[in-house]
Amino acid sequence: MTYSEQWDLESIFTGGIDSPALTQRLATITAQITPLLATVRAWQYAKDQPKFTVMTQITEQLQMLEAGLKQTDSFVNMIQSTDERNPQVMPMMGRINALGNSVNQIEVALTKKLVGLTEVEFASLVATPALQIIKFNLTEKRTSGATLLDATTEKLINQFALDGLKGWSDHYDSIVAEVQVPDGQTLLSAGQAQNKFESDPDPKVRQRIFKSWYQTWERYSPLLTDTLNHLAGFRLTEYQAHGTTDYLKKPLETSRMQSATLKTMWAVVSQNKAPLVAFLKRKAALMGKTQLAWYDTWAPVVVGDFKPQTYTYDEAAAFIVQQFKTFSPQMAAVAQKAFENRWIEAEDRPGKQPGGYMTDLPETNDFRIFMTFDGTPSGVATLAHELGHGFHTMMINDLPSWRQDYAMNVAETASTFAELIVSDATVKAAQSPAAKINLLDQKITNAIDMFMNIHARFLFEERFYAARQKKLQTTAELKALMLVAQKEAYADALTDYDPLFWADKQHFFFDDVSFYNFPYTFGYLFSMGIYAKAQTTPDFEADYIALLRDTANMSTEDLAQKHLSVDLTQPAFWQAAADSIAADVAQFLALTEGYQE
Numbered sequence: 005m006t007y008s009e010q011w012d013l014e015s016i017f018t019g020g021i022d023s024p025a026l027t028q029r030l031a032t033i034t035a036q037i038t039p040l041l042a043t044v045r046a047w048q049y050a051k052d053q054p055k056f057t058v059m060t061q062i063t064e065q066l067q068m069l070e071a072g073l074k075q076t077d078s079f080v081n082m083i084q085s086t087d088e089r090n091p092q093v094m095p096m097m098g099r100i101n102a103l104g105n106s107v108n109q110i111e112v113a114l115t116k117k118l119v120g121l122t123e124v125e126f127a128s129l130v131a132t133p134a135l136q137i138i139k140f141n142l143t144e145k146r147t148s149g150a151t152l153l154d155a156t157t158e159k160l161i162n163q164f165a166l167d168g169l170k171g172w173s174d175h176y177d178s179i180v181a182e183v184q185v186p187d188g189q190t191l192l193s194a195g196q197a198q199n200k201f202e203s204d205p206d207p208k209v210r211q212r213i214f215k216s217w218y219q220t221w222e223r224y225s226p227l228l229t230d231t232l233n234h235l236a237g238f239r240l241t242e243y244q245a246h247g248t249t250d251y252l253k254k255p256l257e258t259s260r261m262q263s264a265t266l267k268t269m270w271a272v273v274s275q276n277k278a279p280l281v282a283f284l285k286r287k288a289a290l291m292g293k294t295q296l297a298w299y300d301t302w303a304p305v306v307v308g309d310f311k312p313q314t315y316t317y318d319e320a321a322a323f324i325v326q327q328f329k330t331f332s333p334q335m336a337a338v339a340q341k342a343f344e345n346r347w348i349e350a351e352d353r354p355g356k357q358p359g360g361y362m363t364d365l366p367e368t369n370d371f372r373i374f375m376t377f378d379g380t381p382s383g384v385a386t387l388a389h390e391l392g393h394g395f396h397t398m399m400i401n402d403l404p405s406w407r408q409d410y411a412m413n414v415a416e417t418a419s420t421f422a423e424l425i426v427s428d429a430t431v432k433a434a435q436s437p438a439a440k441i442n443l444l445d446q447k448i449t450n451a452i453d454m455f456m457n458i459h460a461r462f463l464f465e466e467r468f469y470a471a472r473q474k475k476l477q478t479t480a481e482l483k484a485l486m487l488v489a490q491k492e493a494y495a496d497a498l499t500d501y502d503p504l505f506w507a508d509k510q511h512f513f514f515d516d517v518s519f520y521n522f523p524y525t526f527g528y529l530f531s532m533g534i535y536a537k538a539q540t541t542p543d544f545e546a547d548y549i550a551l552l553r554d555t556a557n558m559s560t561e562d563l564a565q566k567h568l569s570v571d572l573t574q575p576a577f578w579q580a581a582a583d584s585i586a587a588d589v590a591q592f593l594a595l596t597e598g599y600q601e
């Protein structure tokens with residue numbers, strides 16, 4: 005055993021949730037807020053020009069405050085991830101959220117100052133050498149700030165949101181914490197049950213657990229209907245107050261993406277379902293069925309006497325570092341460092357939340373990864389995925405905070421890229437056709453998630469917001485909307501669906517963002533484009549890092565144009581990615597020809 009599977013949080017703030025250093029850091033942040041707000045409010049263009057020293061200080065201090073909040077918030081979140089029922093976590097989070105709201109007031113005040121400048125004044129401001137590096141970010145604030153209301157109203161909206169938008173999102177988490185799925189005499193948590201019906205090799209077990217899972221959510225569905233309705237209702241009212249009824253405006257703005265790009269992406273996805281339908285059909289045949297059900301889509305294909313390969317944590321670490329090295333020595337070095345310095349929490353033990361994430365720590369200039377490593381190839385892929393996020397962080401953490409603030413869609417680029425490197429390597433290294441089939445199955449199943457599962461989420465959410473604008477939705481209406489979306493997204497290829505997917509999937513209940521779906525598909529396809537380029541470009545590492553460093557420095561379309569020379573509003577780029585998925589499917593179909601039951 006070389007590497008520890010438990011992360012080190014002590015080097016961030018010593019002493020856990022009671023850490024004196026944490027308390028001290030929060031006190032410093034608190035003390036800085038009022039003076040900075042006063043400075044921003046008093047700021048005048050005429051007095052500060054031509055050097056803009058005050059504005060430079062304001063932007064630096066505000067970014068420091070935001071970094072402090074990120075550092076403390078990440079820390080408390082991480083404690084919660086491994087100690088779900090720690091009673092001190094919620095009050096501490098409440099405190100950090102309240103501070104976040106105060107810092108947001110400064111942000112609003114600054115934005116208002118920027119909005120108030122003429123074009124010429126703003127141009128001369130951002131031409132200042134010290135501000136040039138954040139020109140894009142300041143421009144973005146000024147553009148999106150045009151619809152802000154007066155400071156008092158904005159403050160009030162943010163305060164209401166704590167008990168409204170955020171309150172409903174927290175309420176969802178509270179309900180889910182109560183969810184227990186019976187399986188015979190045992191009670192499974194929501195996460196455990198999901199794992200089981202998604203990955204158990206026995207179709208009867210999958211069906212049994214899914215049935216019990218569905219009945220459990222059904223029982224909670226009236227509460228979840230209320231929660232979703234009010235969460236969306238709050239959001240729509242807020243949008244309206246800021247002059248829009250377009251519920252996709254904010255998500256697209258957050259992703260720094262044009263509507264044309266989103267439409268083109270989904271159009272290409274819709275036109276390329278056929279190979280995936282063929283894959284699902286073959287997978288069903290390999291499992292002795294004519295058609296798969298919703299809960300079968302993730303199940304592993306096992307042919308012959310093949311036993312899936314398992315990895316110890318150390319083996320996974322060595323494999324990942326080795327594969328990263330073939331593409332980028334710097335990527336390998338970051339991964340190595342993360343393993344050695346205990347930046348990863350991977351142990352399989354009770355009390356941990358499900359899922360995985362990477363969180364960056366701007367004040368210690370590092371990151372942490374949370375996950376539960378199970379030794380499967382998909383566990384290795386998840387580890388590589390999170391390390392890809394970590395690499396992104398390490399390549400940009402010398403830049404100003406705002407330049408590190410990349411959007412959700414490109415956030416999944418570095419991670420998916422890292423995952424692709426490792427999953428491709430495992431397919432290539434497979435010793436037998438049976439092993440190759442198993443790994444290709446996983447790779448294509450990932451494509452199914454992006455082209456079908458995520459597409460269903462988007463179709464549902466779009467139609468739900470349109471319907472919610474007119475009236476509150478009933479449970480029956482939500483179920484019907486979801487069923488239609490799933491049938492469309494899966495091209496009618498399944499026997500059973502999950503009409504309660506809107507209730508059992510946390511993503512529909514996030515308070516900070518809506519439409520947390522299209523960025524996944526975007527990031528997946530975008531990283532495939534980068535991966536394709538990596539295989540044909542010598543010295544790709546430098547290009548790749550340059551791209552990562554621009555991820556919070558321009559629109560998504562400009563990023564693709566500058567670093568990949570492609571136009572995202574046109575189908576060609578997306579089609580190339582879809583073609584590479586089709587090639588994987590063709591390989592899978594050829595390999596499995598003789599195995600059908």
Ligand SMILES: [Zn+2]
Binds near residue numbers: 389393415416419
């Ligand atoms: Zn990710």
